[in-house]
Amino acid sequence: MQTFRSRKINRRQFAAGSAVFATVAVMPGIRVAAQDASPAASPATIAILNDGTPESDLEVFSWWTGPGEHDGLVKLYEAFIGLFPDVQITDAAVAGGAGSNAKAALSTRLEGGDPPDSWQSHAGKELQELYQGPGYAEPLTDIWNAMGLDDAIPQGLNDQVTVDGEKYLIPVGVHMGNVLFANKQVATDNGLEWSDTLTSDDFLAMADTLKEAGIPAIALGSKDSFAAVQLFENILMGQLGGDAYNGLWDGSTDWGGDDITAAIETFAKYLDYVNDDHSSLTWDGAMDLVLNGTAFATSMGDWAYGAAVSKEKTDVLAWAAHPDTDGLYVSVMDGFTLPKDAPHPVNAENWLGVVGSAEAQATFAPYKGCIPARTDADTSGLSDYGQWSASQFGSAQVVASIAHGAAAAPGQVLDITDAITSFLVDKDVAALQDALSMAAEDAQ
Amino acid sequence: MATNAIPAPIEPENTPPKRRLGEGWMSPLMLAPSVIALIVFIYGFIGMTFWISISNWRKAGPMDLSISDPWWGVYDRLFNDRRFQIGLRNTIIFTVLFLLLAVVVGLLLAILLDRHIFGGSVFRNIFLFPYALSFIVTGVSWRWIFNPESGVNLLFDHLGINWLLAQFGAGPLKPGWLTNPEVIGNLPMPDAVKAQIGIPMALIPVVIAAVWQLSGFAMAMYLAGLGTISTEVREAAQLDGASTWRMYRDIIIPLLKPITVSTLIILGHVSLKIFDLIFAMSGTGPGFATDVPGIYMFEQTFKATRYNLGAAASVVMLIMVSLVIVPYLARTMKDL
Numbered sequence A: 001m002q003t004f005r006s007r008k009i010n011r012r013q014f015a016a017g018s019a020v021f022a023t024v025a026v027m028p029g030i031r032v033a034a035q036d037a038s039p040a041a042s043p044a045t046i047a048i049l050n051d052g053t054p055e056s057d058l059e060v061f062s063w064w065t066g067p068g069e070h071d072g073l074v075k076l077y078e079a080f081i082g083l084f085p086d087v088q089i090t091d092a093a094v095a096g097g098a099g100s101n102a103k104a105a106l107s108t109r110l111e112g113g114d115p116p117d118s119w120q121s122h123a124g125k126e127l128q129e130l131y132q133g134p135g136y137a138e139p140l141t142d143i144w145n146a147m148g149l150d151d152a153i154p155q156g157l158n159d160q161v162t163v164d165g166e167k168y169l170i171p172v173g174v175h176m177g178n179v180l181f182a183n184k185q186v187a188t189d190n191g192l193e194w195s196d197t198l199t200s201d202d203f204l205a206m207a208d209t210l211k212e213a214g215i216p217a218i219a220l221g222s223k224d225s226f227a228a229v230q231l232f233e234n235i236l237m238g239q240l241g242g243d244a245y246n247g248l249w250d251g252s253t254d255w256g257g258d259d260i261t262a263a264i265e266t267f268a269k270y271l272d273y274v275n276d277d278h279s280s281l282t283w284d285g286a287m288d289l290v291l292n293g294t295a296f297a298t299s300m301g302d303w304a305y306g307a308a309v310s311k312e313k314t315d316v317l318a319w320a321a322h323p324d325t326d327g328l329y330v331s332v333m334d335g336f337t338l339p340k341d342a343p344h345p346v347n348a349e350n351w352l353g354v355v356g357s358a359e360a361q362a363t364f365a366p367y368k369g370c371i372p373a374r375t376d377a378d379t380s381g382l383s384d385y386g387q388w389s390a391s392q393f394g395s396a397q398v399v400a401s402i403a404h405g406a407a408a409a410p411g412q413v414l415d416i417t418d419a420i421t422s423f424l425v426d427k428d429v430a431a432l433q434d435a436l437s438m439a440a441e442d443a444q
Numbered sequence B: 001m002a003t004n005a006i007p008a009p010i011e012p013e014n015t016p017p018k019r020r021l022g023e024g025w026m027s028p029l030m031l032a033p034s035v036i037a038l039i040v041f042i043y044g045f046i047g048m049t050f051w052i053s054i055s056n057w058r059k060a061g062p063m064d065l066s067i068s069d070p071w072w073g074v075y076d077r078l079f080n081d082r083r084f085q086i087g088l089r090n091t092i093i094f095t096v097l098f099l100l101l102a103v104v105v106g107l108l109l110a111i112l113l114d115r116h117i118f119g120g121s122v123f124r125n126i127f128l129f130p131y132a133l134s135f136i137v138t139g140v141s142w143r144w145i146f147n148p149e150s151g152v153n154l155l156f157d158h159l160g161i162n163w164l165l166a167q168f169g170a171g172p173l174k175p176g177w178l179t180n181p182e183v184i185g186n187l188p189m190p191d192a193v194k195a196q197i198g199i200p201m202a203l204i205p206v207v208i209a210a211v212w213q214l215s216g217f218a219m220a221m222y223l224a225g226l227g228t229i230s231t232e233v234r235e236a237a238q239l240d241g242a243s244t245w246r247m248y249r250d251i252i253i254p255l256l257k258p259i260t261v262s263t264l265i266i267l268g269h270v271s272l273k274i275f276d277l278i279f280a281m282s283g284t285g286p287g288f289a290t291d292v293p294g295i296y297m298f299e300q301t302f303k304a305t306r307y308n309l310g311a312a313a314s315v316v317m318l319i320m321v322s323l324v325i326v327p328y329l330a331r332t333m334k335d336l
Helices: A069-083 A097-111 A125-132 A141-146 A155-160 A184-189 A200-212 A226-240 A242-250 A258-271 A283-292 A303-310 A345-355 A358-368 A384-395 A410-426 A429-443 B023-053 B073-080 B082-114 B120-132 B135-145 B152-158 B161-167 B203-228 B231-239 B244-255 B257-272 B276-281 B293-303 B307-335
Strands: A057-062 A088-095 A118-122 A170-176 A179-183 A297-300 A317-321 A328-336 A397-400
Touching: A057 A069, A057 A097, A057 A345, A069 A088, A069 A345, A069 A358, A088 A097, A097 A118, A097 A125, A097 B293, A118 A125, A118 A345, A125 A410, A141 A345, A155 A328, A155 A397, A170 A345, A170 A358, A170 A384, A179 A184, A179 A283, A179 A303, A184 A317, A200 A258, A226 A242, A226 A258, A226 A283, A226 A297, A226 A328, A226 A410, A242 A397, A258 A410, A258 A429, A283 A297, A283 A303, A297 A303, A303 A317, A317 A384, A328 A345, A328 A384, A345 A358, A410 A429, A410 B082, A410 B293, B023 B307, B073 B082, B073 B307, B082 B120, B082 B203, B082 B257, B082 B293, B082 B307, B120 B203, B135 B203, B135 B276, B152 B161, B203 B257, B203 B276, B231 B244, B244 B257, B257 B307, B276 B293, B293 B307
Parallel strands: A057 A088, A057 A118, A328 A397
Antiparallel strands: A118 A328, A170 A328, A179 A297, A179 A317
């Protein structure tokens, strides 16, 4: 066993694959890249929450195995090691499937009564349905209050980690889901006026101009169906506004209403301007079309900017909130839980203290390509885009995403996704609205 | 280990067998570990899956094994789900097209190689090679080949086919392949069938990829079969003045029937439970045009945490495969 301090990460080959399926891959240990682009968090400034004797081990479970995101995780480990140099961290990361493999592996462990000391989770319904409801996650309200997170975390995000007045997740980083990334050159070439506060009508007018030039206005990659759901949710909340959109999830907004019909009709209009091959591309293939100038724009999350960074094409991009959603921030948030019966309770609590600190989040976010979940964290290490996203986060109403599992329970999300997959082909407005209503009923 | 575990030497049949110590219970004992493992890990889990499929367990968390009311309620929901109906349709269409093409192509390749045309051993390996690949590799590669913007359609441009078509005033040849949501044909069906029953066009490229991968396997089976047909049979046919075509049609291909049956069974159960190729190549496809019960089961179980519905879908898949395998096994056992 090598310790984390030797700049290698241990992993435990847990028996996940047995019950699950062939594509689950347990990540081999990854060498920590010696990147020092951002300063390491100064441990002295992070408060120690539990001054009990630290145990020898800490096991953290996540699906952050890719470049960038894993480097971010390592920054969090470094901050923890700075405080507790004798603790050996086990990085139990499972790769693949945007976390779906990891979640399957984790649920096997939780059911078997073998929880790690902390695991990564999205906020909202995913947290509630998978971990809080079954009793795997402990309330961590005391830790939350000790860190004063009520002041540092925006209300919309606060609501997503609260069940019956108790907190269940310490937010670490946030991605914005309602971003319209566009190619500036395509706009200039076709005489389009780009604005930071586009309306759907503005955008569809641009789309008409582009259609004459043979350029799809919206690049979509619907092979992974979440991308189409994300486009739809951005259009939906643009039509409804934040409060009515939130009402969809507590029953106060009716899925059968006229506003929903209008949103679906707008969605159908957008689909007239998508690339023909959308069903054979994933979201990053769609982003490539924008970067290459073969399509004009794509409605995606922060991580699409990461794709532009890796291709060194950020200079062609313009960005704004998705049309009609200026003032809304669709959060795709990651955080860490406190398990019931954590094997190393003191370390688990102190781990949450570290990841919830402004210092650790400021070093984590630039690598992960997200922004810190705390509005009081330093954002100077972020890219231009990241700083824009952070400024939106500080001022906008934060709402939950359907496509990323925060707004609705997993079953409802799949039903919505299936309905939208059918809609991409048949464009039957009434059928989609019926299916959305039925999905909401079934989730009751 | 006890020395009496060594099996008794085989006695000639006409001498009465001497009873040795432990002979009566030794063989069941030796078989016990694998029988127990089979009972637990195969039949036990099949039983468990069936139980879950009639239970109320549709949420993450501890198992809820209470039986749903009525007990077939989950199956009722499953078969009324339009997406699952489409999946069943796709499985059947895919299986029929794939088996037909794989067997025909495999047989043709085997016959060509059997006729000792130049470079036989080289081509035999070339044709068999795709069989060694994983479905994921095949799926990813063919996905790009059948991408309408980047794949085989560019070939139509570069070969001048589209230029030629333009000369005749026709539009360019640019099939949508995997992105084509059309379903050809619409069999009249009772109202309970919500899926359009026809041939989904997006499934054709998937069939091509599967045939590319597995026709080499069919070829190997047929080559082995052709090797067992004695030269006397061929010579006798030639002496009687049979043309090559008649020799294959009336003698060799009928003699290969057992090989054809085995090939159909083996490839048939691959295609009935196909998941990885389609998952990598097209996902659920436009409007579920390439969705199959395997993907449905995976998404209901692991994404939606509806364990009962996912289990019901797997039970249906198990029954489909059993319909193919069980008669075959029964026949093989009878022959023994």
